Amino acid sequence: MRPVDLPSRATNHSRRRRAAYRRYGGVAIAGVMVAPLLAACGQGGASTQNGVPVVNWYIGAQAGGWIENAISTCNAQNKGKFIIKERELPARATDQREQIVRRLAANDASVDLVGMDVIWTAEFANAGWLYPFPEAGRAKVSDGVLKGPLESGTYQGKLYAAPFTSNTQLLWYRKDKTSAPGKDFTWGQMVDQAVAKHLKVQIQGAQAESLTVTFNTLLESAGGTFVNDAGKGANASIGLAQAPTVAALAALKKLASSSAADPELNTANEDSSRAAFEKGGSLYEINYPFIYPSAAAVPGLQENLGWARYPEVIAGKPSRPPLGGFNIGISSHSKRKALDVQAATCIVQPSNQLFAAEKGGNPPTLSALYDKIDKKIYPFASVMRESINDAAPRPVSPAYNDLSLAVQETLVPLASINPPKTAKDLRSLAKQALKSEAVL
Amino acid sequence: MTTVAEAPTTTASAGGHRRKQQLTDRDKQERRLGLRLVAPAVIVMLAVTVYPICYSIWLSIQRYNLRFPDDRKYVWFSNYGRILSSAHFWQVMSNTFIIVVISVVIELILGMALALFMHRATFGRNVVRTAILLPYGIITVVSAFAFQFAVSPSIGGFWHLTSPPLNNHSTSLFVIILTEVWKTTPFMSLLLLAGLATVPNDYVEAAKVDGANAWQRLIRVIVPNMRAAILVAVLFRTLDAVRIFDTVFIQTRGANNTATLSQLGYNQLISQLNLGLGSAVSVLLFLIVIFVAVVFVKGFKTDLGQVRGER
Numbered sequence: 001m002r003p004v005d006l007p008s009r010a011t012n013h014s015r016r017r018r019a020a021y022r023r024y025g026g027v028a029i030a031g032v033m034v035a036p037l038l039a040a041c042g043q044g045g046a047s048t049q050n051g052v053p054v055v056n057w058y059i060g061a062q063a064g065g066w067i068e069n070a071i072s073t074c075n076a077q078n079k080g081k082f083i084i085k086e087r088e089l090p091a092r093a094t095d096q097r098e099q100i101v102r103r104l105a106a107n108d109a110s111v112d113l114v115g116m117d118v119i120w121t122a123e124f125a126n127a128g129w130l131y132p133f134p135e136a137g138r139a140k141v142s143d144g145v146l147k148g149p150l151e152s153g154t155y156q157g158k159l160y161a162a163p164f165t166s167n168t169q170l171l172w173y174r175k176d177k178t179s180a181p182g183k184d185f186t187w188g189q190m191v192d193q194a195v196a197k198h199l200k201v202q203i204q205g206a207q208a209e210s211l212t213v214t215f216n217t218l219l220e221s222a223g224g225t226f227v228n229d230a231g232k233g234a235n236a237s238i239g240l241a242q243a244p245t246v247a248a249l250a251a252l253k254k255l256a257s258s259s260a261a262d263p264e265l266n267t268a269n270e271d272s273s274r275a276a277f278e279k280g281g282s283l284y285e286i287n288y289p290f291i292y293p294s295a296a297a298v299p300g301l302q303e304n305l306g307w308a309r310y311p312e313v314i315a316g317k318p319s320r321p322p323l324g325g326f327n328i329g330i331s332s333h334s335k336r337k338a339l340d341v342q343a344a345t346c347i348v349q350p351s352n353q354l355f356a357a358e359k360g361g362n363p364p365t366l367s368a369l370y371d372k373i374d375k376k377i378y379p380f381a382s383v384m385r386e387s388i389n390d391a392a393p394r395p396v397s398p399a400y401n402d403l404s405l406a407v408q409e410t411l412v413p414l415a416s417i418n419p420p421k422t423a424k425d426l427r428s429l430a431k432q433a434l435k436s437e438a439v440l
Numbered sequence: 441m442t443t444v445a446e447a448p449t450t451t452a453s454a455g456g457h458r459r460k461q462q463l464t465d466r467d468k469q470e471r472r473l474g475l476r477l478v479a480p481a482v483i484v485m486l487a488v489t490v491y492p493i494c495y496s497i498w499l500s501i502q503r504y505n506l507r508f509p510d511d512r513k514y515v516w517f518s519n520y521g522r523i524l525s526s527a528h529f530w531q532v533m534s535n536t537f538i539i540v541v542i543s544v545v546i547e548l549i550l551g552m553a554l555a556l557f558m559h560r561a562t563f564g565r566n567v568v569r570t571a572i573l574l575p576y577g578i579i580t581v582v583s584a585f586a587f588q589f590a591v592s593p594s595i596g597g598f599w600h601l602t603s604p605p606l607n608n609h610s611t612s613l614f615v616i617i618l619t620e621v622w623k624t625t626p627f628m629s630l631l632l633l634a635g636l637a638t639v640p641n642d643y644v645e646a647a648k649v650d651g652a653n654a655w656q657r658l659i660r661v662i663v664p665n666m667r668a669a670i671l672v673a674v675l676f677r678t679l680d681a682v683r684i685f686d687t688v689f690i691q692t693r694g695a696n697n698t699a700t701l702s703q704l705g706y707n708q709l710i711s712q713l714n715l716g717l718g719s720a721v722s723v724l725l726f727l728i729v730i731f732v733a734v735v736f737v738k739g740f741k742t743d744l745g746q747v748r749g750e751r
Contacts, residue, residue, distance in 0.1 A: 098711055102710070126507070126508070127508065207697075263607070266607045266695070267607050398507065402712065409697075413608065432522075436714060439526035439528050439708070440712070
């Protein structure tokens, strides 16, 4: 009797086991499938605080409190309408871009405003991540804005980012060691003088965006262009005509292979150039104006610090200084675009720009403000305005990031540049980069 | 089911007639139960490894860049062609190769010495072992920063006279390799120590009686008997080193042409959002890893099942 009985018990067991497996196995599969969805849902969007809509502003960490000032000003002016909240991105521009690009590409609806480096406009707009400023509100953020900064926020005729702050590099020199650079002062003269005096010239040679800034400036100053009709996107064509490209590369090579080059040139970024200049032993430095307030901390430096426009590459041909700064874009995934336009318009208002200039060292984009700036803090305001107005923006191309990497890849190390050959290599790599097909 | 219960069985295991009959049935049941027990793990593995691998192979045959959403099409193997014909890729390959070969060789020799030392240490054994293993307990990012700071002229104490090492290609690679060696030699020596412990002492004693000196005992007796452990140690380290990312990312970020394969993949995928080209790089890296594993396992002619060390 029992032998017959046992298997049936086993069958019972197995049925129970199978049922259990089905139950738990199902839970396991469901868990695996649903987990990513839940993670995606966690982002939310269109949040409120005490019933007031929150506008999330993603922007890189900035010193000087000018972001916080803009936010508190606008929140006070728009009580009950919206609350702007800062969502901090990393301090380095490359890291900022990496993080915000991932959110935008993943259609993150929690992003409302984006604090954008001037070089991101074309890339973000082309990818469909930005909402263009409506015609009606456009004048409010573009009237009275300097030409370069306005162009930097524009792509294919539409304004995608409200110009907030601008920036450019000046030629800084030690008044106690040399006289003021005269008219048509060239890059070559700068290097020769430093070599003759056994002193250094500080520029940014690190394999990073700052190198592209320097290269593009020298190229444009020599009369060249990087990309023709950059606005056409992948249908644009690479400029980089031989003569100006060789002139720009020769200028870089001249400094890098001379005794005026800092030993740390290949890793020098804006901040390490500043530190190296402050240490002494340098005659010239090419850098943004943040170095001026910083020089006050070094005894005897600030009063001996002189400034001039970016040196020329070809004598008699005015230089085209670089253009930096932050614009405010509106994410196309945002759920409250009308509020975002109001918030962005509020952020870029003159008083906020003035604060950003005086406390954060970021020059304004509104031309009129240069007359109002405190001259004690900004004694170089007029040469700044002139430089920004004549500045050459980096190519407004959707593939800008690739183009910049192509430059960094080809030019490093600076001392090994062979101008005619490097120009040819750069042109062929840039052609691939423009189609975002280069392996970089 | 009942028919199975009636069937006679030849199973040798002891027990009454009833039990014998029931065992075959139980065997089947248990096999089935076993499959069910591993099923969740298999499903999870499929979801987290096989699916992403197939997905990236699928991505790698497309032109697909999140920055150019409208321009998506199948390009078959042209992404691979573009990568293999790019000078940058071969620079990256050679960097990775240099780092792998030099660091693994140094780690093997140094790791073996440390393992012998730990094996022989007569007093303060625990202290010695802890001291040797300490670097391995430190997060790679932290050790990368530590070495970066150590060689920086403004922060660290070395290299005041010459140009800073992270300033040019070959010295940057040197610092990266140094960091890797410092960080992972303990891992190597730990695996080798486990292998040393499996070498029967009788063999060593016998060799001693036969008049073999210390070097001969090491090369002729100890090393051949711990071949499997050496294979595991070298294989794991090589696969790890091929995928090197964090140290380079922290110390140079690929500046001075020091980028590695993983970093190329990262740049393409994360920074450029170029899913097609980036996935192709990842697939190539995956193939290289498989190739290395196969070559090692075949080359050493050892049953990996003997020694199973997990990192």
